[in-house]
Amino acid sequence: MANTYEYLDDRLGLSDLKALADKKTVPLHRGSYWYYWGGISLFCFIVQAVTGVLLLVYYRPGPEAYESVRQITNEIHFGWLIRSAHNWAANIFLFSTFVHMFSVFFMKAYRQPREFGWWSGIALLLLGMLFGFSGYLLPMDELAYFATKVGLEIPNAIPLIGPPIANLLRGGLEVSEFTVQRFFALHAVVLPALFLPLLMFHLYLVQRHGNALPVSEEAKPAAERKSIPFFPNFLAKDLAMWLITLNVIALMASLFPWQLGPPADLLKPAPLGIKPEWYFLSQFQTLKVIGQWIPGYAGEVFGMSLFTLGLVLWFLIPVFDTRSAKGNRARMATYFGIFVLTVLGLTTLWGYLAAA
Amino acid sequence: MSQEPNVAPYDSEPEDHSFTRRGFVKVALGGVCAAYGVAVAYPVYRYLNSPVEKAAAASKVREVKLPDADQLPKGSALMFKFGTAPALLIHHEDDTWVSMSAVCTHLGCTVEFQPAQSRIFCACHGGEYDARTGAVTGGPPPKALEVYTVTPMEGGMTITRS
Numbered sequence: 001m002a003n004t005y006e007y008l009d010d011r012l013g014l015s016d017l018k019a020l021a022d023k024k025t026v027p028l029h030r031g032s033y034w035y036y037w038g039g040i041s042l043f044c045f046i047v048q049a050v051t052g053v054l055l056l057v058y059y060r061p062g063p064e065a066y067e068s069v070r071q072i073t074n075e076i077h078f079g080w081l082i083r084s085a086h087n088w089a090a091n092i093f094l095f096s097t098f099v100h101m102f103s104v105f106f107m108k109a110y111r112q113p114r115e116f117g118w119w120s121g122i123a124l125l126l127l128g129m130l131f132g133f134s135g136y137l138l139p140m141d142e143l144a145y146f147a148t149k150v151g152l153e154i155p156n157a158i159p160l161i162g163p164p165i166a167n168l169l170r171g172g173l174e175v176s177e178f179t180v181q182r183f184f185a186l187h188a189v190v191l192p193a194l195f196l197p198l199l200m201f202h203l204y205l206v207q208r209h210g211n212a213l214p215v216s217e218e219a220k221p222a223a224e225r226k227s228i229p230f231f232p233n234f235l236a237k238d239l240a241m242w243l244i245t246l247n248v249i250a251l252m253a254s255l256f257p258w259q260l261g262p263p264a265d266l267l268k269p270a271p272l273g274i275k276p277e278w279y280f281l282s283q284f285q286t287l288k289v290i291g292q293w294i295p296g297y298a299g300e301v302f303g304m305s306l307f308t309l310g311l312v313l314w315f316l317i318p319v320f321d322t323r324s325a326k327g328n329r330a331r332m333a334t335y336f337g338i339f340v341l342t343v344l345g346l347t348t349l350w351g352y353l354a355a356a
Numbered sequence: 357m358s359q360e361p362n363v364a365p366y367d368s369e370p371e372d373h374s375f376t377r378r379g380f381v382k383v384a385l386g387g388v389c390a391a392y393g394v395a396v397a398y399p400v401y402r403y404l405n406s407p408v409e410k411a412a413a414a415s416k417v418r419e420v421k422l423p424d425a426d427q428l429p430k431g432s433a434l435m436f437k438f439g440t441a442p443a444l445l446i447h448h449e450d451d452t453w454v455s456m457s458a459v460c461t462h463l464g465c466t467v468e469f470q471p472a473q474s475r476i477f478c479a480c481h482g483g484e485y486d487a488r489t490g491a492v493t494g495g496p497p498p499k500a501l502e503v504y505t506v507t508p509m510e511g512g513m514t515i516t517r518s
Contacts, residue, residue: 054403076406078399243392250395 024210024230029217034103035234036241037096038206043242044093045199047249048131051086052188059138061184063177066263069139073260084253090132092249094279097125105317105337108324109212115318117209120202122315127195129279134187136277140180145264146274148175148183157300174266215324275355282344283307285351314340415439418517425513433469438515442466443504444476445513446487455504455515456490462497476501 009015026035058076060068072079101121104110110118137148152175156166171178217225228234276284283303290303313320313336323330417439425445428434433446435458442458446469456476460467465480469487476485484494490501507514 054400057404077402077409079403079406081399082403246392 021231022229024207025227026211026230026234027213027217028226028228029214031103031107031214031217034099034107035211036238037100037103039238040096040241040245041093041100042199042203043245044089044096044249047089047246048086048093049192051082051089054082055086056188059184061138061181065138065140065177065180065184069141069260080257081253084257085249087258088249088252088256090135091277091279092245092252094125094128094132096245097128098279101125102337102341104212106334107212107214108321108330108333110318111212111215111321111324112318114205114209114212117202117205118318119315120198120205124195124198124202127191127198131187131191131195132277132279134183134191137175137180137183138187139260140177140264141261142264142268142271143261143274145175146270147276148179150276151280153300154304157297157304159301175264215327215329218327273355275351278348278352281351282347285347285354288351288354289347310340411440415441420515421509421512422515423512426508426511431471433471435466436515438504438517443515444469445506445515448488452488453506453508453513454488455506455513457502457504459501460497461492461499461501462495467501 005014026032055072058068058072058079059065069083072083074080104118104121133148133151137144152166152170155169156162158165167173169179169182170176171182213225275281286306287300287303290306291299293299294302317333317336318325321330321333324333420436420438420443422434422436422445425434425436428445428447430447430451431449433444436443436445438457443455444458444467445453445455447453458467459465460478460480460483462478462481462483465478467476467478467483467485470477474487475493476487476490477483478485478495478497482495483492483497485491485497485501486493490503492498492500502517504515504517507516
């Protein structure tokens with residue numbers, strides 16, 4: 001045993017890793033609870049990767065897409081469970097990523113030197129939403145069809161270059177088997193290829209800079225700040241969180257298995273009360289409301305511009321918020337965060353109630 | 357190896373204290389981990405094994421009906437699927453009918469009826485079988501091909517295996 005360790009240590013430098021793990025600590029304070037959410041997102045991503053590969057075993061993109069998902073759901077043993085776990089883990093991934101993002105925002109953890117953590121994190125969230133959008137079409141049922149049809153109207157609204165982009169994404173003028181095939185390539189190859197290196201970069205930065213302290217905590221003298229060792233104390237807690245997440249995914253997947261609607265049909269009208277997934281509901285509702293003020297194409301362009309502007313502002317907050325970078329309280333940034341959270345929450349709720 | 361063992365304080369506890377709190381937590385934790393492992397591995401195994409189970413059920417077929425097989429010219433053979441595996445129906449020149457498995461008993465290649473030599477031949481490693489009894493007549497196969505019963509029926513042939 002000792003010899004094996006020595007053998008591997010000489011060649012792989014295990015003791016360096018151990019020294020790193022021994023040195024690493026996690027701050028302990030009132031807000032420490034929020035440190036778990038990044039880990040929960042990571043765990044959900046791992047579940048996504050595993051269940052995704054399992055679905056790949058039976059899923060057939062193209063004209064047979066619906067039939068293959070029907071087989072997975074109804075005929076293959078536990079296929080319904082794997083598919084539901086993939087769906088639920090996707091939803092929990094986005095939820096925990098949102099929580100993670102807002103907790104980082106309100107702790108002002110984006111302040112220097114962690115700007116790149118913030119930027120890579122937002123890029124990961126956007127990729128996650130693209131994962132959600134592209135994956136949603138793959139079963140090619142009625143809901144998937146209309147969600148994609150409507151979703152592709154967003155790039156379509158970009159002046160001049162919009163329509164060709166939308167056509168390229170669609171692989172035609174209508175959502176068809178060509179769309180499923182290329183969304184599948186996007187979902188299972190292109191997006192993971194972009195996501196994984198970015199995730200490694202994000203995790204490297206977390207390792208490099210450690211957990212950020214809230215400004216108020218950082219102001220305390222070093223002797224008053226508490227921390228716990230990462231290994232094994234925080235890791236054990238992190239793993240406990242992962243276990244809870246696994247249980248939640250399993251429970252949701254078993255109690256509320258994801259349904260498969262009737263197959264997509266070009267000639268069938270959209271079902272009443274159709275609405276997007278919750279993570280697109282805010283944009284959906286905002287576009288709907290703007291469309292009532294400014295009808296037609298102009299409203300769509302205005303709405304899209306508004307989203308883009310909001311996203312750019314959100315993205316650039318480490319640049320704007322110079323106060324927390326210097327260790328001061330940044331009330332304006334906090335108010336901005338509360339405003340964004342409120343708008344997102346209210347429009348989501350509004351969209352939910354309007355569709356119900 | 358005359359090195360003094362480096363004894364840690366935990367290990368130096370007397371034998372009769374083997375059932376410690378630490379030991380209990382270790383066993384309980386291991387048990388829970390194993391339970392989770394099984395709870396995840398079992399559905400995954402059944403999921404991946406689904407087509408195997410389906411094929412295994414299909415391969416249990418004991419009887420196959422081959423409509424129009426009675427039209428098969430003398431001195432020729434017909435390949436068909438018995439359950440999930442390929443099989444041969446041979447109409448010999450003397451008007452006798454023989455059916456047997458078409459899976460070489462050596463390494464599982466599909467064999468071929470060669471009327472000119474009146475033999476069954478496997479191209480993979482040169483296995484040869486008797487075209488009437490399925491017995492090995494040459495090459496590496498370890499045992500004979502399984503022979504089925506051929507019964508004429510209205511407008512075809514019925515193949516059964518015991």
